[in-house]
Amino acid sequence: MSVSSTHSVAPAAPAFVPAPATPYQGDIARYWDHEARPVNLRLGDVDGLYHHHYGIGDVDHAALGDPEDSEYEKKLIAELHRLESAQAELLLDHLGTVRREDTLLDAGCGRGGSMVMAHQRFGCHVEGVTLSAKQADFANRRAGELGIEDHVHARVRNMLSTHLETGQAAASWNNESSMYVDLHDLFAEHARVLAVGGRYVTITGCWNPRYGQPSKRISQINAHFECNIHSRREYLRAMADNRLVPQAVIDLTPAALPYWELRATSSLVTGIEEAFIQSYKDGSFQYVLIAADRV
């Protein structure tokens, strides 16, 4: 499906755009305002859930069928999208009990795919923040098209200083968005907005302290996305300093590889595939889920 021309509702008013807190945040806002990679838009078009994160799980080769088949590329796109949605489902699995009346925070919400999934699963309110006005408009337009704009809303806000009231969120998350900020500042804000007993979840790529220091491929990924990948140790330390107590730490690296290996064979490659595949294989980079209790 396409979101461009089939609106059944009037487009939402453009989001209010506050000045970026730092020049770097201005760079990141511009980056995402201009992002339109087919690997993201064509996958999102499969069912209207637009993600900016990667996939987990085994490839369903039976569903893909014969690479010589004229429908193969379409099936490959659907399969990559299925794996990306499986990643978001796993994140939601770790949010704990969420009631319809609860409010959740998606910190760095992108085009809003995870927010829609959270609302569809729990019936709750979801507030998203992104630096990009284009992304916030996109997410709000999608929510309008789905008729869930009273429950799912994105704003142009800094995730280090959100509009949520202290203790307002029953749960909050970062889905591949924590590599753009200082982790102590980030977890201080999550600890502020989360109710005591609330749950925080992140899925992220991090460098592995067992490797020593960030590898060359991690530097490539940082340069590619203008981000700053943290170490696994930094995550755990910054959580401990901010009343976030890990309840689960899951190494998703083996589950992430099939997605990358399939993507590397597609026409939608962006050039970063080998850096992910090789750094996952050499042990310098890990894909992890961390779920923590706000105590």
Ligand SMILES: C[S@@+](CC[C@H](N)C(=O)[O-])C[C@H]1O[C@@H](n2cnc3c(N)ncnc32)[C@H](O)[C@@H]1O
């Ligand atoms: C890789 S995308 C992930 C999007 C989304 N979580 C998903 O899974 O589809 C990174 C997101 O982080 C957001 N971001 C980065 N730094 C931010 C900040 N300081 N405040 C708010 N959003 C931020 C970007 O605007 C972008 O939406």
Ligand SMILES: CC(C)=CCC/C(C)=C/COP(=O)(O)OP(=O)(O)O
């Ligand atoms: C795990 C790490 C280090 C993630 C960095 C953040 C990031 C850019 C995620 C994917 O976004 P995307 O879906 O827009 O990227 P792509 O175009 O490569 O699919």
Ligand SMILES: [Mg+2]
């Ligand atoms: Mg993508």
